[in-house]
Amino acid sequence: MxxxxxxxxxxxxxxxxxxxxxxxxxxxxxxxxxxxxxxxxxxxxxxxxxxxxxxxxxxxxxxxxxxxxxxxxxxxxxxxxxxxxxxxxxxxxxxxxxxxxxxxxxxxxxxxxxxxxxxxxxxxxxxxxxxxxxxxxxxxxxxxxxxxxxxxxxxxxxxxxxxxxxxxxxxxxxxxxxxxxxxxGIGGSSSAIPRPADNSTSTMGFMSENIHNSGSASDPGRFVPLLICTLAVGFTGSGLVMSTLGFVLKNRFGETVTVFHLMVGIASINGLILSLRHIIGTLGSPLLGHISDILGHGKVVFLCFLLAALSVAMMAAPMHILLFSALILFFYICTNTIAIILEARAGKTGSRMYSFFASALDLGAATGPLVGWIILDISPFTGLPFIIGALLLTAGSFFSVRIFKQQSQGADAA
CATH class of the missing domain: 1.20.1250.20 (MFS general substrate transporter like domains)
Incomplete structure (x- = not known):
């Protein structure tokens, strides 16, 4: 490149x-x-x-x-x-x-x-x-x-x-x-910027072979695992956890907390955690993407799904605010890695598949807050949304195996 x-x-x-x-x-x-x-x-x-x-x-x-x-x-x-x-x-x-x-x-x-x-x-x-x-x-x-x-x-x-x-x-x-x-842009979806000369291994070459196939009748079933995994990540990360985090922090630790002998407002803690989520994503995305290229996308996605499920499940239990914050950040490192790989997978498959991927991500992010706040309204246990998120992510790990198993079978057939 x-x-x-x-x-x-x-x-x-x-x-x-x-x-x-x-x-x-x-x-x-x-x-x-x-x-x-x-x-x-x-x-x-x-x-x-x-x-x-x-x-x-x-x-x-x-x-x-x-x-x-x-x-x-x-x-x-x-x-x-x-x-x-x-x-x-x-x-x-x-x-x-x-x-x-x-x-x-x-x-x-x-x-x-x-x-x-x-x-x-x-x-x-x-x-x-x-x-x-x-x-x-x-x-x-x-x-x-x-x-x-x-x-x-x-x-x-x-x-x-x-x-x-x-x-x-x-x-x-x-x-x-x-x-x-x-x-x-030339002629609709033509390449946006100069691409590598080796079209046989380029993503655009892969896309051109699959962009029309992605609209075939068999594709909805073929790509259901990818969409389910995407929905799970959007629902849990951008929706459920992000939207209920401030309420959970306030409910568990009060209006203010003492961190290293400093009195800090809980709203500031919430804002700091959410900001660090994006900072980690900004600084770590290239490295995480590169590591996934080396270790294998399928293995990394499966492992990150399980680790994200474990960390969010642990957040349901009472603990010190520093440990709670560390688990949240680790959870977002895992879900960010999953999102990068799934987004790349959807983009490599073609424009139509990516539009489905984006819709699944948005559907999860839109419904997660609603479900989270309904749960908090009817249940006194503030950890219940986290448990539901852990179960959904665990299910996502099994569907992720099917995504990359299909990819491997497709490569063997080629």
């Missing part, structure tokens, strides 16, 4: 990261400022999940657009519309306008994620797929980190409206970054 190709992937990922600033800032700011905006608590829940539910439709639409329009057009359109969405957060405060903006952002993210992953996949080879996808995923995660931290700081310093107007400027800067990458 040429260094230019990897650099182009990094620039595109960075542009997407800047576009994420407004979305992630909303998650950090809205729960503490909704009353000042004249919103109700139920409005907050709807606004923070609407973008995920709409993606169940727009992910398929993104796949269709990917085959009808040049990838460069889709990328610039999504970056521009994403900037307008972030700008709208700063000038509109009514629920209806914010709800509309959240739906538009869901569409933007479907396009950005689809084009970004397919671009990264198109320049990778069988030998470095994990590394390339790890680099891409790690850079995109800068948007999750920067949006949460910078959004909260700007809100405290200048208020809700001005904070999002400033963040819209960051989002806008993603457009020139994307232009510097050299991305181009």
């Amino acid at each position: 040429e260094k230019h190709s990897l650099f182009a992937v990094i620039l595109i990922a960075l542009a997407i990261a800047f576009s994420l600033f407004g979305d992630q800032a909303l998650y950090a700011v809205l729960p503490t400022s909704f009353e000042k905006l004249g919103l109700l608590p139920i409005h907050v829940g709807i606004l923070l999940s609407a973008n995920r539910w709409i993606r169940l439709l727009t992910n398929i639409f993104a796949h269709k657009l990917f085959h009808r329009l040049p990838s460069v057009v889709l990328l610039y359109m999504a970056l521009g519309l994403g900037t307008l969405v972030t700008f709208s957060y700063g000038i509109f405060t009514s629920f209806f306008m914010l709800f509309t903006a959240r739906l538009l952002w869901g569409f933007c993210w479907s396009l950005l994620r689809h084009v970004g992953v397919m671009t990264a996949s198109s320049v990778s080879t069988k030998e470095n797929t994990g590394r390339v996808m790890g680099v891409y995923s790690g850079v995109v995660r800068l948007g999750f980190i920067g949006g949460s931290f910078l959004g909260a700081l700007l809100y405290d310093a200048s208020g809700f409206s001005r904070a999002f107007l400033i963040l819209a400027g960051f989002s806008l800067s993603g457009i020139p970054l994307a232009s510097f990458s050299g991305i181009r």
Whole structure:
């Protein structure tokens, strides 16, 4: 793989990261400022999940657009519309306008994620797929980190409206970054950037062989294990654990905790843990992807599913907050590794399969919070959501074996 190709992937990922600033800032700011905006608590829940539910439709639409329009057009359109969405957060405060903006952002993210992953996949080879996808995923995660931290700081310093107007400027800067990458699109889903000369081993070569097969009637059954594993990771990691973590911390440890003789608010602990989740993903994704290339994707996914299930099950028991925090971070290292490999697997199979992968991930992330909070509402045991998550991840480990068993059989047949 040429260094230019990897650099182009990094620039595109960075542009997407800047576009994420407004979305992630909303998650950090809205729960503490909704009353000042004249919103109700139920409005907050709807606004923070609407973008995920709409993606169940727009992910398929993104796949269709990917085959009808040049990838460069889709990328610039999504970056521009994403900037307008972030700008709208700063000038509109009514629920209806914010709800509309959240739906538009869901569409933007479907396009950005689809084009970004397919671009990264198109320049990778069988030998470095994990590394390339790890680099891409790690850079995109800068948007999750920067949006949460910078959004909260700007809100405290200048208020809700001005904070999002400033963040819209960051989002806008993603457009020139994307232009510097050299991305181009010819005839719909054509390659975005120059790819390796050895097409026999490139991911794009693999995609071109399978992209039409991925729409065959037999494929839904063939790829069900991958979609189930994806659903399990999205439901547990981005949904169940992430959404209930703050409540569990407060319920177990109170409003404040003492860490190394320092009194720290539980909200700060929660924010720190969630931020570290993305920091670990950013710094560790390339390494984790590279390790999976060496050890074998199937073995790594199976092991990470079991370790993630074990760690989240242990979190159901009472323990010191430092041990609890360490288990959460270890859990996210495992689920991040799984997500990288499954995303690469879906991308290598083709655009249509990736749209199904993205929808399964979004479905899990959208339903996880609802299930988690229903459980906490009807059960006094705060560890019950973690036990359910552990059971789901354990089931995912068995389905992961089928994914890579099918891959091995396909390679033998070839």
